[in-house]
Amino acid sequence: MASECVLGFCSSKWDRKNGEWYDTHIGGSSVWPDGLTVTIPPCPVCSLHRTFVLQAYAPHPNHSEREVYLFGCNSIKCSEKPTSWYALRVVKLLEENVRPQGEKNSQSASHKREQNSGPRQVINWESDSEDSDSEPEILAEELQLLSLVVEQAKQRRGASTHSQNEEAVSSTCSSFGRTGHGGQCINENANPLAAFCIEVDYEPARGQKSLEDEKVERLLGRYNEEEKLRSRNGIDEQWAAEQDDENKPETLALERFRDTISRAPDQILRYSFGGEPIWPSHPPPPINTKICACGSPMIFELQLLASCLHYLKPDECLPADQKDAGMNFASVATYTCAGDCTLAKVVAETAMLQVFEQEICVQQDDW
Template sequence: MASLGPLTLLGVCDGQIDGRYRTSYLTNKLGGRPDWSPVPPPEAPRCPRCGARLAHVVQVYCPLEDSPFHRNIRLFACPASECSGRPECWRALRSQCLEEEAAAGTPCRPAPPQEAPLPATHWCDAADDWGEEEEEEEGGGGVEEDQQEAAETICEAVTGIDVSSRLQDLSLGESQEDVPVLGSFFISVVEESDLGGEDDDLQHAQELLREYERREGVAVGELECGGGGEEEKYEKTKARHGDAVFSRFMKKISLCPQQILRYCRGGKPLFISKPPPNLAQMVSACGSCGASRTFELQLMPALVSLLRRKDGGAEVELEFGTVLVYTCTKSCWTAGSGAAVEEFCFVQADPDQQLFK
């Protein structure tokens, strides 16, 4: 999902991820457990406010042009009702690994160092040896044939299981029982510039937009801002409730209202409400190298309805308008590092949540 100039990429929800599918750090997905590469942190991140484990929300594979690194950004959030929507209860972690490390077969989720689990093929190779000591001690006649038949049966059963998907539920030295897991889906990527036509859904979105214009007494089309600097001239066109920023937001997403993610490294974020005037000062420098940060991606309102527990009820776990992620302009990284770099999240609440339900 690398960005070229002003190119904006949109993420839309695709098929559900279950035990039939393998995922890796190359996978764009929402929910589930993160696929770390090359080495995961020792435990799932915790909420700084309540101390609970954070749920994995989104994993984005986003290598940079002319960079030797594979690169991921993963977002985590606290699903507790008193924490949902608070910026401090979100965390964005960036991890990278050299392409030659991945080509050499460095595992995405290595096993605990004290005991490396064998893959299914190794289990089957060793199955022929099961019970040999017992056979030598007992000297039984038909035991070898019975054991061989049993080994073959077990081998067939094991090779039919996606063991890697089971191993993804493990991590280094921690219990996963208290880590909330959200339902997982693949994320497909499209270029915003390719969305020229209107199908029935898009036509319906345009009709809703026209109704919004009539109700609020504002021509949303006038809210599109040209190039210029950092500050958008939101005041030129005002809706009756004074929220011209939200009107522009609605106009911008009308071509693809089902988008759950926008990616445009170095581009301009799409605010859902007027940002604070000191936002540039709020976006802190990179805590790893001290470089400034730039906008890279944001989560969109359509994602909210998909964030439900994997095996729980139908209640939505998180509420937000948009979550903007700013990352290190240098994308600093030390080869061989096992610690993810934390980036900056800015969260805006949805000023009119019912429009997305």
């Protein structure tokens, strides 16, 4: 069952000095758990170091402490190619899976499956309510975790549509402990993108208005009036062809995209584990890997929209010797194992943490 869609919005500027590896942010530099060293391979298209783009706290019922990282080549020629992107998921192993220090990761696939199907993890959620002591412990898989958690959302965006679920979102923001900046990243681009905190909220339901809706409706009304004026001036013959176009897959995809985005126009990030991305054009980009090593399907997890480029300012963060413009895209989506297994190729690890590569789909801004 897909989790409810959660949207990410740019908030205040992000400061690495106060950042933690559980924080969700775009741009700047990546933050890693203590003791973890991760090497980011260069872009296979141009051989330049990849640029850090996104870090999102994304718990899963199998791994409540989990993070997704996204890196991309800051070149307009490379960013349209999925191979220029690099996505990772970091998971903190359950206690029964933690290896003694010095022990190699030599477990068989069948043994790992047995471990993954072991005792269910219990999460104690923090609460400010007076009767919190009497609340029962809740199993992670019963929570349908929304997964995208931020730095406490110090200042909500102020929209009534985004504040209705504030208590629910805030409860997940403060659930887990914090770690420091002990980890390190090798080969990360030394020209970071502009950095911002990401705050999240549930996607408004269809028909539910956000702060921007009134302005959008005024613009749409003005456009409709202009269309009526064009029709009265003798351009009716165009409508037959336009009606035929309405049923084309390309038109339907764009309409769905516009309709979805219009509910919260300033969104830059979409998160729905097992849900569906929204593509602005048709056909959607293909997925190279459809089945994980464990046999589970690869499913959608998160999507970064082109609107984030307004904040990241890639053209202002180019190396001095780079002649191309910065990255540009319509959408970047990551896919992961439905069971969040530990059978995939390990990119980096410590006794308690493992890092795995994610699948990526990219749609270029050509629509």
